[in-house]
Amino acid sequence: MPIGVCDMRKNLSKTYEHQKTEKKIYHLWEKSGFFNPDKLQTKGPPFTIIMPPPNANDPLHIGHAVFVTLEDLLIRYHRMKGDKALWLPGTDHAGFETQVVFEKKLAQEGKSRFSFTRDEFYRLVWEYTQKNKKIVKEQLKKLGASCDWSREKFTLDKKIIKVVYETFASLWKDGLLYRGQRIVNYCPKHQTAFSELEVKYQEEKAKLYYVQYCFRNNPQKSITVATTRPETIPGDVAIAVNPQDERYKSLIGELVIEPITKREIPIIADPRVEIDFGTGALKITPAHDATDFEIGKDHNLEIRQTLNFDGRFNKLSGPLNGLKVNEARLQSIEILKNNKALIKEEDYTHEVGHCYKCGTIIEPMIMDQWFIDVNKKFGKRNKSLKELAIEAIKTKKIKIIPSNFEKVFYYWMENLKDWNISRQIYWGIRIPVWYCQEQKNEICKSKKGIIVATKRTPLKCPYCGSTKLMQDPDVLDTWFSSGQWPFATLMANKTTDLKNYYPTSVMETGWDILFFWVARMIMLGLYRLQQVPFKIVYLHGLVRDKDRQKMSKSKGNAIDPLAVTDLYGADALRMALVIGNSPGQDIIISEEKIRGYRNFSNKIWNASRFVLMSLEGFNGKKPKLTSSDKKLLDDFEKIKEKITRYLDNYRFSLAGETLYHYFWHTFADKIIEEMKIRIREKNNEKAAQYILLTILSDCLKMLHPFMPFITEAIWQQFNKYHSKKEKLLMISLWP
């Protein structure tokens, strides 16, 4: 790579050619082995970033390029400062997300997941993700990611699953995990339950129907309820009124006739009923409404599940049998009208939950699911998972940048409900639980036949010896495994890694997954290791297009980071993603902006080319400097301090802008022009050469974390001026 000084004019083209350079440079770094911090000859402290694992179901998009840029910037900066900089890469199997992507592909071929056995389906998705993993890895390299590939992990690696299972078993032992029949958010299209977070609420115009329920003993008398969901009437098991409600006090305990399937149901009293809403009387449908479920449970009411998991009503709903929800609503209104039970309709606007992926209306359904109890106090400290996480932020063990997200975090954590981690899909980590089908003795019955396994499939029931065992058909929520990513990845590598690199230094990710991911990593990290998983959470903004739309492939407005890289170079893209990007603030990116930084690349290239050509006859020794020369270098020292300070304070945008401005408008426009004349006129030209080389070298160093390829490429051209230790810019010392 290095070439002699006299060849310079011939060999260095007038414009920077990234296409010819980037691959070679990445290879040079990789060959050096210094992506692995253990190979660095440094006594510096560890600086660790665990890469947020991209989903192994699709190539990278521009949002990934943001995290690659910022994390690589941090890692390269700390590596140059002499820290043991570890950036641990990996990919996520992304359970539900991947299954959806894959099923879409199947649909194009006229197939669905039901065209295969569970094992076949799993194998197909496995192959698909393996293919994508490779693509993602190549793309990360193209963007210049200096991560330690020797430690690369996938969320479905055996060692990772082992850690995940251990956590599961431990939570079970500590009583923080329970299996329960609960009302869950269920998407009838995807046929799986979700946690609270996967439900998106949208305002919708609906009708409030006033329906009469006649008294069994006196059909002339009736009580009226208001409901938006008349189709669930066959699931009613009671009418509830507020015990303070004077209108209804005397009616409590009476029986009324439910008007669709004509069953007798009681009137009960419960303080959760709002006196002022509707008629003050509430129909109780425990199987299909969250509040009703709670009320039903407290009053020991029957759970009448009238809706099947395929989104159709069953025979318990009499005349609605076989209908979908919206059909059943129309049908039920028809029936009520005919029975003269519907007395009025009112316009009503309310928020309705939708599946975040397909928009289907979420049905509250009763299912047996695994939940993590976030409120139960446990262990020596007698605190809940929720309390531990809040405490970690309050005591500054974890700092969130920007800090206003700390408030958002508290707000969310304080309102946190138990976390449903069961998903009714095939792709993912299977829940490590078996159920004894026989339950032959009292012990087994008292344990409800639940067998939580960590290592291997149990062959017989440890309580009663039965061999009739059935594994839980569900898989774990993806976030349950990725929530353990910071320690699982380290545990799955060398045995010393956890000790050396945990807690990690920075978790850099988008603010949109603060709750999905960051909060869960904090809870699970504190749970497993009694230590925070990271000290700083840096939240970058989402990339939006010119119309402020979130870029996504499904919207078709995504900028392909790799296509842009091919066109303008990875360095230009990186710079465009850093500058103007402040934490927590969404960033808008356009091709013009990237082009602007391509021009900057070229500026760096040509300024360096000029310096190289001007160095003829320079012996590298420090010559005598004039006082104005000294002032120039003093000013440069101040710039260096400023940039370093910005980087230490996570103000990447300002650091980048300062560098950009100094390099172009001070170094290139003023200093080079001045020195050019001095060299030409042989006026103290040794000092001029010294200044050019000194400032350029340090600028290249400082630019390196931002624009690693071009700076390294130029550095290699200056080979003869560097000490042996600094043959690679990547591991040179920060100025």
Add this chain to the structure above:
RNA sequence: GCGCGUAUAGCUCAGUGGUUAGAGCAUCCGUUUCACAUGCGGAAGGUCGUUGGUUCGGAUCCAACUACGCGCACCA
């Protein structure tokens, strides 16, 4: 309903108590043997959302209001 954020040049954004408020892109004018036209030189462009307060001094701190964006929770 509760909470968060944003408002500065045509566009995207810096600027968190101190000269005349900055940058990039876009615009206009000029400019090609001399490192770079992916360049160079120059110009134009702003009531810093509105109102009030604190201060010697406010784009910056405080309050209210307006507009936009977002999150969370909801009474059927």
